[in-house]
Amino acid sequence: MTLSLEELKARLEELAPGTQANVTDLTGTRDHWQAVIVSPVFEGKMMIEQHRMVMKLMQAEIDSGVVHALTIKTYAPSKAPKN
Amino acid sequence: MSHPLRSEIEKLVQSHPVMIFMKGTPDFPMCGFSARAVQVLKAAGVKQLSGFDVLSDDPMWEALEDFSQWPTVPQIFIGGKFVGGCDIVSEMFEQGELQPLVTEALKAKA
Numbered sequence: 001m002t003l004s005l006e007e008l009k010a011r012l013e014e015l016a017p018g019t020q021a022n023v024t025d026l027t028g029t030r031d032h033w034q035a036v037i038v039s040p041v042f043e044g045k046m047m048i049e050q051h052r053m054v055m056k057l058m059q060a061e062i063d064s065g066v067v068h069a070l071t072i073k074t075y076a077p078s079k080a081p082k083n
Numbered sequence: 084m085s086h087p088l089r090s091e092i093e094k095l096v097q098s099h100p101v102m103i104f105m106k107g108t109p110d111f112p113m114c115g116f117s118a119r120a121v122q123v124l125k126a127a128g129v130k131q132l133s134g135f136d137v138l139s140d141d142p143m144w145e146a147l148e149d150f151s152q153w154p155t156v157p158q159i160f161i162g163g164k165f166v167g168g169c170d171i172v173s174e175m176f177e178q179g180e181l182q183p184l185v186t187e188a189l190k191a192k193a
Contacts, residue, residue: 047166047174
């Protein structure tokens with residue numbers, strides 16, 4: 001079983017209200033993902049804490065192999081790159 | 084129950100301002116991620132990087148994962164605190180967040 005891009009995006013955005021996830025399927029095989037996540041809950045936190053929050057949210061999917069590899073970039077809204 | 088080698092890890096991270104647990108050594112990294120982490124730390128101003136080679140010590144490797152609750156190596160500690168692995172340290176460097184941490188840790192030890 002794998003997640004669709006939309007499902008993964010929605011899952012990541014459950015982190016907290018106002019969270020925005022931009023998800024890329026790196027291999028086209030729905031198992032190696034990259035996600036850029038901007039969330040107000042990251043404000044004032046060390047990057048390691050931000051990553052831990054996301055990995056904890058996704059723990060079950062990662063442990064079960066539904067998500068095989070997830071590379072993340074996390075930003076507080078005040079530090080998010082503009083594009 | 085805490086891991087029996089926990090105090091060894093604690094000692095290492097407290098006595099070195101910048102400490103990396105890696106595969107290989109800072110001079111001879113045995114893995115691309117470890118090599119990149121070493122490069123980034125040097126670029127951030129670390130002149131004397133203290134490294135511990137987990138490949139040479141399985142029990143310490145296990146203890147490390149238990150200590151930091153982080154599943155992969157390399158692991159970088161600055162000023163006694165776990166900062167992250169290769170990706171996080173690289174990203175922090177790009178965002179200019181790593182250099183001040185390093186400077187502060189080196190100053191505190193001087």
